[in-house]
Amino acid sequence: MNILNLGDLTPERFLAEYWQKKPLLIRQAFPDLEPVIEADDLAGLACEEDVEARIVLQDPASDHWELQQGPFEEEHFGQLPPSHWTLLVQAVDHWVPEAAELMAQFDFIPRWRLDDLMVSYAVDGGGVGPHYDNYDVFLIQAAGQRRWEVGGEFNSDSPKRSDAPVMILPEWEAEQSWVLEPGDMLYVPPRLGHSGIAVGDGCMTYSVGFRAPSHGEIMRNFTDFVGERLSNELRYSDPDLKPQANSTQIGDDALARVRGILNQYINDDALLGEWFGRCMTEPKYPDLDQQPEEPVSCENLRTYLESGGTLSRTEGARLAWRRSSNGCELFADGVRYAGTEAQESLFSGICNSGGLELGEDIDAALELLTQLINQGIFYADEQD
Numbered sequence: 001m002n003i004l005n006l007g008d009l010t011p012e013r014f015l016a017e018y019w020q021k022k023p024l025l026i027r028q029a030f031p032d033l034e035p036v037i038e039a040d041d042l043a044g045l046a047c048e049e050d051v052e053a054r055i056v057l058q059d060p061a062s063d064h065w066e067l068q069q070g071p072f073e074e075e076h077f078g079q080l081p082p083s084h085w086t087l088l089v090q091a092v093d094h095w096v097p098e099a100a101e102l103m104a105q106f107d108f109i110p111r112w113r114l115d116d117l118m119v120s121y122a123v124d125g126g127g128v129g130p131h132y133d134n135y136d137v138f139l140i141q142a143a144g145q146r147r148w149e150v151g152g153e154f155n156s157d158s159p160k161r162s163d164a165p166v167m168i169l170p171e172w173e174a175e176q177s178w179v180l181e182p183g184d185m186l187y188v189p190p191r192l193g194h195s196g197i198a199v200g201d202g203c204m205t206y207s208v209g210f211r212a213p214s215h216g217e218i219m220r221n222f223t224d225f226v227g228e229r230l231s232n233e234l235r236y237s238d239p240d241l242k243p244q245a246n247s248t249q250i251g252d253d254a255l256a257r258v259r260g261i262l263n264q265y266i267n268d269d270a271l272l273g274e275w276f277g278r279c280m281t282e283p284k285y286p287d288l289d290q291q292p293e294e295p296v297s298c299e300n301l302r303t304y305l306e307s308g309g310t311l312s313r314t315e316g317a318r319l320a321w322r323r324s325s326n327g328c329e330l331f332a333d334g335v336r337y338a339g340t341e342a343q344e345s346l347f348s349g350i351c352n353s354g355g356l357e358l359g360e361d362i363d364a365a366l367e368l369l370t371q372l373i374n375q376g377i378f379y380a381d382e383q384d
Contacts, residue, residue: 004105005029011108019109020136020189023150025178029185035142036099037092039121039204043077045089046070050288052090056128056166060084065129067165086126086198091116091284094316106138106208111351112280112320118207122146122198129168130195132158136210137188139196141180144203148186151175152193169193180205213279225275226265236261273322277331281318286334290314290376298363298370304380311356311369311378319377321347330368332377337368 006014007026018024037045046053053070057080077087093099099117106114115135119142132154139148151174161168172193179199180186188194190212196205213221238257265271305311313319320331323344330337330347339347346365349356350372358365372378 003108005031015108018187018189022189023176023192023194024187025180026185026187027181028183030140030183033140033142033183034098035204036102036117036206037096037119039143039202042089042092042119042121042204043072043074043087045092045095046072046087047074048095050285051095052285053088055080055085055087056126057081057085058125058127058129060125065164065166065168080123083123084125086120086122086128088118088120088128090118091316092119093117094285094288097312097315100313100315102140102206103208107352109210112318113210113212115209115211116284116316118209120203120205120207122203122205123201124198124203126203127195127197128166129161129164130172130193131167131169132191132193133188133209134190134214135212136190138208139180139186139188140206140208141182141184142204142206143182144201145179145181145199146196146203146205147177147179147199148194148196149174149177150186150188150192150194153191154193155191211280221279222272222275225278226271270325273324274329274336277320277322277329278334278336281320281331282334283318284316290317291374292376292379296370296373298366301370301373302366305366310381311373312381314377314379317377319351321351332372332375335375337371339364339368343368 003011005026005028007029009017009024014024045051047070049071051071053072055068055070055072057066057068058064059066060083093103093116103114103117122144130149152172154169154172158169159171161170172195174195178184178186236257238254240253242253244251318331318333321344322329322331324338327338327340327342328344328347330339330350332350342361343359343364345357346359346368350368356369358369369378373380
């Protein structure tokens with residue numbers, strides 16, 4: 001596995017000293033960076049219906065900001081001003097297979113934490129203003145130059161400009177500043193204020209973002225998951241009830257019973273593990289249909305593989321696995337597949353960036369891969 005170049009740091013030291021703690025600039029983290037996508041192709045992606053894209057413009061004279069949402073017409077790019085605008089295209093890894101090798105270099109961080117690869121293209125002065133994110137991000141300079149400034153910790157209570165269509169921090173001062181050249185990378189932890197401004201035209205930046213669900217999202221998602229699986233006959237009960245002096249008072253004994261109900265499900269490792277695996281692999285774009293036009297049979301797949309055919313993971317598919325008390329579980333775009341302990345290597349190979357090892361039980365492996373192909377997780381490579 002090709003692990004990210006962290007300069008003098010090992011992955012262990014980076015995680016211990018910088019991850020979610022402080023920023024880090026690494027010069028030439030990607031000394032031989034091959035472009036994942038060219039500027040013209042990025043603009044072409046921004047014109048596609050299924051692609052999430054936006055343009056942020058600033059009028060430097062009035063400090064007025066404008067947000068334009070895609071998809072865009074091709075002619076639109078020729079009508080933009082000569083400076084102070086940025087095109088941002090989300091989830092480029094969903095559409096560009098070449099992004100997989102770049103993303104795989106971050107595999108020392110749990111893959112289920114990975115969100116997507118956003119690519120931005122900016123002309124001179126282009127940026128989105130000083131802001132903060134609630135997630136970790138690695139900013140890789142792919143072309144041109146960008147000045148990055150960082151400083152201060154912010155949260156939802158911090159002042160924001162009410163007259164701007166994007167989140168901009170009005171009370172912000174830079175504490176550190178660097179100009180990034182192609183191949184340089186800046187890590188920015190959550191809630192750290194930062195601002196990037198293109199220095200000259202042709203500035204392209206890759207943003208590798210890592211998800212961090214809010215406590216509210218965790219609670220809502222888990223309780224919905226549990227609630228949908230419980231019988232309506234399961235009710236609050238108090239067979240140990242004692243006479244109460246004041247019938248309108250909620251006693252500590254009632255809270256203890258409710259706490260016991262909640263703990264019953266939170267402490268169920270099988271239930272919690274299944275929910276977490278499903279939740280953290282839910283597709284970023286659930287309405288995007290990746291299924292094959294015609295369902296594949298197990299025998300079709302066997303014949304294809306025996307003839308030398310190979311499979312590729314669908315770009316943007318979210319995969320994870322875990323050991324369970326009964327063996328192991330695979331999670332693919334929110335769907336759970338149960339397996340035996342002997343299938344652990346197969347499940348791991350399905351999720352990881354390396355090749356697939358079908359293991360000793362070929363029939364079971366082919367059956368699982370057939371299900372994954374028909375779900376849209378894998379597809380057949382073109383044969384010469």
